[in-house]
Amino acid sequence: MDMALAPETLARWQFGITTVYHFLFVPLTISLAALTAGLQTAWVRTEKEKYLRATKFWGKLFLINIAMGVVTGIVQEFQFGMNWSDYSRFVGDVFGAPLAFEALIAFFFESTFIGLWIFGWDKLPKKIHLACIWMVSIGTLLSAYFILAANSWMQHPVGYRINEEKGRAELTDFWAVLTQNTTLNQVFHSFSAAFLTGGAFMVGIAAFHLMRKKHIPVMRTSLRLGLVTLAVGGLLTAVSGDTLGKVMYEQQPMKMAAAEALWDGEKPAPFSVFAYGDVDEGHNKVALEIPGLLSFLAHSDFESYVPGINDTNEALQKQFGPGDYKPIVPVAYWGFRWMIGFGMASFSLGLLGLWLTRKRFLLPAAWRTGEDEVPHLVLLKKPLGARLTRLYWLLALWTMGFPLIANSWGWIFTEMGRQPWVVYGLFQTRDAVSPGVSTAEVLTSMIAFTLLYAVLAVIEVRLLVKYVKAGPPELTEADLNPPTKIGGDLRDADKPMAFSY
């Protein structure tokens, strides 16, 4: 059959589309849940109104976002069975358990407490209401942890044995699946990237309002929180990216060789800044390289040998039999660069902003600003001019989506870089598709999901823009006088709800 319409190709496209789309919402949900919870905690502790207004503002954006995250997540729970039934049969004994843990522990947490949080403003005492958003936050983190454990097992299977009679992998050590270094590193990397994403989002929106000198107290606080989140998240993303990379050099040398378009092993190996390869010939036509850096990234020294794509392919052929074990090299190579490039760009902008808006440190007293003033952007001794200041705010606004691009390419890189394997070294993607599902069926579902997702994306973005522009809401009497009893005030039978759908 024509490869372009082979069920395998279509099923992979569908998985790629639905999963990358789902993951646009996941990191924002993870970080915004925690950031909103942090702001609400500040409100409960200090009773400063700006924190409550900030909570409501970011909470609203968080809710618009999590709605999409939740509904696109439903597809993920069933897609394995629909398009990848042979995969499901092979891995279910191992792979199903973390999914079930995710549902029973994390999803219930998230979904139940989000309902309590949304509708609970006038039903729950302040501290219990606050606890609800923290529960949601814990739920998002647990959910990510379990699904990353499942994915890590695909990257590097551990704690299993092969049952020849049943033709499947069987779990022998669940703890190993949950705690292997691939899992821990992927969790570390994804969590930090999530906060990088949320930080950039917060900074961009705060910059939008500060540039217009609107909602200053709330946005000033948000800017600060966003910048710190962005800088810390960015730093940890880089650190964890480095350790995850080293793990991958051990576990999937092919993925990392492809990430560098390093066709033949070198000692010491250079880091490629730019390359244009001739895939059929198995070498690069143009290459711009930094000597020794790749050796360092792989093994922490500038001298050691790093195997190339061709060597690794031969080694894999010896190990697993004849075949081509190369992923699509340009995708891996450019995916890796875009991931790092877009992520680092946001991180740098965050560091820069953190310095420019510093409150006291090495800042001349004349340029210090109060809580209801837009901070000056001070490079050394004097604030930046109006044009440069505006440029920084605009950059922050227009690059707030950079981490989303970085996240997407990170996943595309790590998943496509693992090909032709679906479970590395155990099971190939071409053996994983549902044999009983027809091309027409996969095509139908792919088109249906893509169209629906496109429409929802437009709706979602327009809603976000509307609520971003609206700014933080004014507080009402009810907001400032939360109930003291669970269930709210039952005496006033006709009192309207604080929130209703």
Place this chain on the structure above:
Amino acid sequence: MELHDVWFVLIAVLWTGYFFLEGFDFGVGVLTKLLARDRPEKRVLINTIGPVWDGNEVWLLTAGGATFAAFPEWYATLFSGFYLPLLVILLCLIVRGVAFEYRVKRPEENWQRNWETAIFWTSLVPAFLWGVAFGNIVRGVKIDRDLEYVGSLWDLFNPYALLGGLVTLALFTFHGTVFTALKTVGEIRERARVLALRVGLVTVVLAVLFLLWTQIDSGDGTSLVALVVAVAALVAALMANQAGREGWSFTLSGVTIVATVAMFFLTLFPNVMPSTLDADWSLTVTNASSSPYTLKIMTWLAAIATPVVVVYQGWTYWVFRKRIGTQHLADAAH
């Protein structure tokens, strides 16, 4: 009782939880056209399930995840076999979730009206299709020696399964109606009780037909008990509704759902998905299940986590126990 039998029961419990909870919120969705006279009433209906529908839906995700973990072969055959109906269900659930959350985010009438229409259809269609799916599971489908579904899409829409779909649709709508009577105040509450009688009578007729058909086809002594309980509870729910005992009526319609799902699973056991081509090719609790080690871990998980979930979900219902009417609605958009 071996672990795979325990898990057969637990999967039944998860589906029961799902149909019990999302059953009434599908029903409420259907009522937005069947019961509500105007848009404020639609809003009241939507808000009776506002804080809880999301948690209710997780029972489905858990049933899916647990089936994957405990019975991978069942998960693989069922969802690849029932591909297009499942696709439709997923599309509905996506739109439905977004509809609840986004409807109130803009004041324009068109915007809100469109989402309300979406809520109606995306509640009605899955309520029907789940019945079709379970009808097919219980009756058996064409499964070959490789445990693959080899029937066509149209095989799934046989008379028995279609009747099953009508039963779940009617039963969930009834469940939603008595839930509405329990959760609302004012005129809509009175009309919900009147409507409950009509929907309930239709449900009784459909359910009796379908359950008897099931019993004659593949029932035994235990499934007969479930059948009797289901029908008796349904009739009792109607009587309670007439007597104005809303709490009892809702509980009893819940019992009908529990007994109906119980009857499905009692009829199935020890199969999980019978083959109509050759009994040897049926998926059973033994040939479809995971290894004892995985099942052991899953059992620990279920034993610890499920009671906790039930407690905090139950607590949510208690927090939002107050009845609501049109006077309680917040601003039209926020």
